[in-house]
Amino acid sequence: MLFKYHSxxxxxxxxxxxxxxxxxxxxxxxxxxxxxxxxSIESAEKRSPLDIDWAFLNRxxxxxxxxxxxxxxxxxxxxxxxxxxxRLLASEVDNTQLASILSTIGDDLxxxxxxxxxxxxxxxxxxxxxxxxxxxxxxSGKLSETFNYLADYLDRSYDLVSKAENALIYPIFVVAxxxxxxxxxxxxxxxxxxxxxxxxxxxxxxxTSVVIGFSNFLVQYGVLMLIALxxxxxxxxxxxxxEHGKVIFDNFKLGVPYIGDLYKKLYLSRIADNFATMLLxxxxxxxxIEITGSVVDNAAYAAVLTQVGADVKGGxxxxxSLGKHPEIxxxxxxxxxxxxxxxxxxxxxxxxxKFYNREVTNAVDTLVSLIEPAMVVLLGxxxxxxxxxxxxxxxxxxxxx
Numbered sequence: 001m002l003f004k005y006h007s008x009x010x011x012x013x014x015x016x017x018x019x020x021x022x023x024x025x026x027x028x029x030x031x032x033x034x035x036x037x038x039x040s041i042e043s044a045e046k047r048s049p050l051d052i053d054w055a056f057l058n059r060x061x062x063x064x065x066x067x068x069x070x071x072x073x074x075x076x077x078x079x080x081x082x083x084x085x086x087r088l089l090a091s092e093v094d095n096t097q098l099a100s101i102l103s104t105i106g107d108d109l110x111x112x113x114x115x116x117x118x119x120x121x122x123x124x125x126x127x128x129x130x131x132x133x134x135x136x137x138x139x140s141g142k143l144s145e146t147f148n149y150l151a152d153y154l155d156r157s158y159d160l161v162s163k164a165e166n167a168l169i170y171p172i173f174v175v176a177x178x179x180x181x182x183x184x185x186x187x188x189x190x191x192x193x194x195x196x197x198x199x200x201x202x203x204x205x206x207x208t209s210v211v212i213g214f215s216n217f218l219v220q221y222g223v224l225m226l227i228a229l230x231x232x233x234x235x236x237x238x239x240x241x242x243e244h245g246k247v248i249f250d251n252f253k254l255g256v257p258y259i260g261d262l263y264k265k266l267y268l269s270r271i272a273d274n275f276a277t278m279l280l281x282x283x284x285x286x287x288x289i290e291i292t293g294s295v296v297d298n299a300a301y302a303a304v305l306t307q308v309g310a311d312v313k314g315g316x317x318x319x320x321s322l323g324k325h326p327e328i329x330x331x332x333x334x335x336x337x338x339x340x341x342x343x344x345x346x347x348x349x350x351x352x353x354k355f356y357n358r359e360v361t362n363a364v365d366t367l368v369s370l371i372e373p374a375m376v377v378l379l380g381x382x383x384x385x386x387x388x389x390x391x392x393x394x395x396x397x398x399x400x401x
Contacts, residue, residue, distance in 0.1 A: 003027045003043055007036040032121070033111070060098050060125045066154045068093070073147035083109045101125050114138055129274060129295045136281045146281055153277045160269065160360055167364045171371045178379050185386065187222060190215040197393050204393060211389040250299040262363045267301050268332060269356035276349035286312055300327060
């Protein structure tokens with residue numbers, strides 16, 4: 001692809017031009033290697049309004065990074081040089097976007113860049129947590145162990161999140177199909193049957209009148225309702241992209257009964273696991289707290305960790321700082337205090353992370369076991385009311401003939 005850019009060179013002069021690259025990230029990296037500060041960059045290719053960017057189909061998943069980390073660790077253990085590792089993996093991975101990134105990292109390493117700095121240029125693939133872990137591994141000379149730590153951590157995180165998400169796929173699918181079938185019944189079938197009932201002149205029960213009224217409303221205003229729902233969904237999606245909207249959604253998730261407790265345990269598990277992994281890899285306490293706050297993926301807990309980091313910088317203990325916030329449960333505060341007093345904070349947090357992992361798994365299993373019978377009952381009641389509202393008047397009409 002061709003990209004047009006505006007930049008500032010080392011002498012402070014503005015420069016502009018075009019560059020050919022597979023993606024915008026790679027174009028930016030290539031320009032940065034020329035010691036240019038990018039002020040703006042955009043595609044220079046003309047596109048039709050009907051053109052679709054299919055890059056999202058080739059996105060880099062958490063699973064890709066887990067597998068990549070395992071492969072890197074194995075190759076480092078085999079005493080393969082860093083440059084050769086990334087060159088080899090760039091030619092082997094199936095994801096073309098990840099292959100381009102690995103190839104660029106190889107170019108950076110060949111130019112003398114440290115691995116962590118080369119990875120930091122690709123934040124969409126490698127998080128701040130990932131980069132700092134690698135930097136710690138470089139400083140300690142334990143890169144193979146660090147990549148194994150990363151693979152283990154990402155594997156646990158991926159397994160935990162995917163388990164929670166997969167548990168909701170089935171009920172969401174069933175509910176969506178139910179509402180779809182009900183909408184078709186109310187807009188296509190019920191109007192024809194209601195016409196027969198109204199023409200018969202027979203008294204119509206109140207519950208049947210409600211169903212017929214709702215059916216008429218959907219027939220007349222269904223399209224407008226659909227447009228309104230789509231517009232509202234788009235508004236929520238745009239709101240979610242803003243900082244204010246993210247805070248609203250994150251607080252809402254924590255406030256939903258039962259689901260909120262599940263999310264709290266998920267975030268606490270992530271905090272303990274992140275923090276423990278970084279401490280055991282030699283990252284400083286303050287830096288570990290700050291990075292954990294940046295990758296916890298919840299505005300409420302990120303704010304807590306930001307404040308905890310500031311308190312620890314000021315000389316306070318971690319446990320005392322955590323204890324000031326109601327979002328952090330007493331067991332985590334107490335365990336952290338024990339870890340500080342014994343000098344085994346990393347191991348204590350690892351134990352705590354395993355505890356919350358089990359809690360999340362149990363909560364998900366319980367939720368699934370409750371959702372399935374609840375759905376059967378609710379769907380049965382819904383279908384029964386609809387059928388009773390229509391079939392009973394029809395039976396009365398047939399009996400009176």
